[in-house]
Amino acid sequence: MENEAAGRRERKKTATRAAIRDAAIRLALRDGVERVTLEQITAEADIALRTFFNYFSSKEEAVVAGAAGDFRAFVAEFRVRPRSESVLRALHEAALVVLDRASGDGQDHITALVVIRGERSLVPQLLAALAAQESALAEAIAERVDAAEDDGYPRLCAAIALAGLRVTLDQWLETAREGVVPSLRDLRGGLERTLTELSGGLDRPSAPE
Amino acid sequence: MENEAAGRRERKKTATRAAIRDAAIRLALRDGVERVTLEQITAEADIALRTFFNYFSSKEEAVVAGAAGDFRAFVAEFRVRPRSESVLRALHEAALVVLDRASGDGQDHITALVVIRGERSLVPQLLAALAAQESALAEAIAERVDAAEDDGYPRLCAAIALAGLRVTLDQWLETAREGVVPSLRDLRGGLERTLTELSGGLDRPSAPE
DNA sequence: TCATTCGATGCACGTCGTGCATCTATGCAC
DNA sequence: GTGCATAGATGCACGACGTGCATCGAATGA
Numbered sequence A, B: 001m002e003n004e005a006a007g008r009r010e011r012k013k014t015a016t017r018a019a020i021r022d023a024a025i026r027l028a029l030r031d032g033v034e035r036v037t038l039e040q041i042t043a044e045a046d047i048a049l050r051t052f053f054n055y056f057s058s059k060e061e062a063v064v065a066g067a068a069g070d071f072r073a074f075v076a077e078f079r080v081r082p083r084s085e086s087v088l089r090a091l092h093e094a095a096l097v098v099l100d101r102a103s104g105d106g107q108d109h110i111t112a113l114v115v116i117r118g119e120r121s122l123v124p125q126l127l128a129a130l131a132a133q134e135s136a137l138a139e140a141i142a143e144r145v146d147a148a149e150d151d152g153y154p155r156l157c158a159a160i161a162l163a164g165l166r167v168t169l170d171q172w173l174e175t176a177r178e179g180v181v182p183s184l185r186d187l188r189g190g191l192e193r194t195l196t197e198l199s200g201g202l203d204r205p206s207a208p209e
Numbered sequence C: 001t002c003a004t005t006c007g008a009t010g011c012a013c014g015t016c017g018t019g020c021a022t023c024t025a026t027g028c029a030c
Numbered sequence D: 001g002t003g004c005a006t007a008g009a010t011g012c013a014c015g016a017c018g019t020g021c022a023t024c025g026a027a028t029g030a
Helices: A008-031 A038-045 A049-055 A059-079 A087-104 A108-118 A120-145 A153-174 A184-200 B008-031 B038-045 B059-079 B087-104 B108-118 B120-145 B153-174 B184-200
Strands: none
Touching: A008 A038, A008 A049, A008 A059, A008 A108, A038 A049, A038 A059, A059 A087, A059 A108, A059 A120, A087 A108, A087 A120, A087 A153, A087 A184, A108 A120, A108 A153, A120 A153, A120 B120, A153 A184, A153 B153, A153 B184, A184 B153, B008 B038, B008 B059, B008 B108, B038 B059, B059 B087, B059 B108, B059 B120, B087 B108, B087 B120, B087 B153, B087 B184, B108 B120, B108 B153, B120 B153, B153 B184
16 A cells, blocks of 8 residues: 555565465464564565664564554545544545455454454553654644644644544454454444544533432 | 652662662663663662662663653642532642642752653654553542443543643643743643643544645 | 665664562561 | 561672664765
């Protein structure tokens, strides 16, 4: 998707990158991220140990790379949503598009998420990947609503939208058990509810003691 | 705050912990987190290298420890807010209380945040610390609004509230320059605006092309 | 074809993080 | 106060991580 008709060099690079990522996820799924060594990963991907660091700066980054790519795709998709859609609507639609595309690619995206979710050591990396897109999304939102320089809305909206997506996705994954991929329909429903909550206002009165 | 009249053992432990944390922050502020070695930190805190790992599992965790404590305090404070306050109101008040207490302790909390903000390698750790409080906050919210088991509101609200706080704090820190602590009044104002935005509903129409 | 460039690799080194054994100060019972 | 049990501090060894540097070979373009 980022590489169409490039030279052999570029094609080889993206192939290697994918090989490393897949190897990392496969091994992590089998043995647990902590127990997998870089040596194993590089052997599986058939590259030298040193080469690994030409692509990723850590094991964790490699495992999370797929998800990070999806986040980036989400932001890109948001950018091209028609102006007729409100911000939250556009975010919603963008999420659906990425979701469809990812599920079309097979279950790899999902299994990667399952691995990530099960491993505490990946949480920081995943959150960092998400945060990395936050500023990009904020910028896109600022353009879309034509916000003033000092308007806090874009950044706030970006952060909250991504947080909402994360929670929704997380709750959905929670329903997954033993490699059984839960219904995509459920995830759509979750997104729907989350977005509704956001647009309706988040506050609630406290219940009496 | 977590240790009142405990035995000498406990007191020494908390003192050591604080010494490590302070040493880590001080050195990180001077040389940059990446360039500081554990050896330096342990020398500064006057402990053995091995002992460090009895308290923290990494340099980064030590630096972020202070902020992590404030997050925990925030959640604790929220728990004890009166039921007469709505969820967002209670969150707001809790934030103000923690803010007051932290600023009363001097500028240490702020300088720590400044260090953290300037160092990309600390972002994952900080986000992880924040995420760690998310479930605790979600639970507190669930109690407060007496939510049903399958109600997504508590987790969503917790995630979004923390995201909102993070962004607000971040924007405020951005105005800080060269060790000059920006006005706390400004931070209060930022919180006010953020919470208003959240309760009012986050959506916005897109501007025409 | 030839020179250039860029990525892959090997090597060396410093740092990190942990398991294990040991030593010491603390807490406790008497 | 004495002595025991325990928890925390320390030392040691080791495997893994991450990076700078030099080299080699394949891909590119003139």
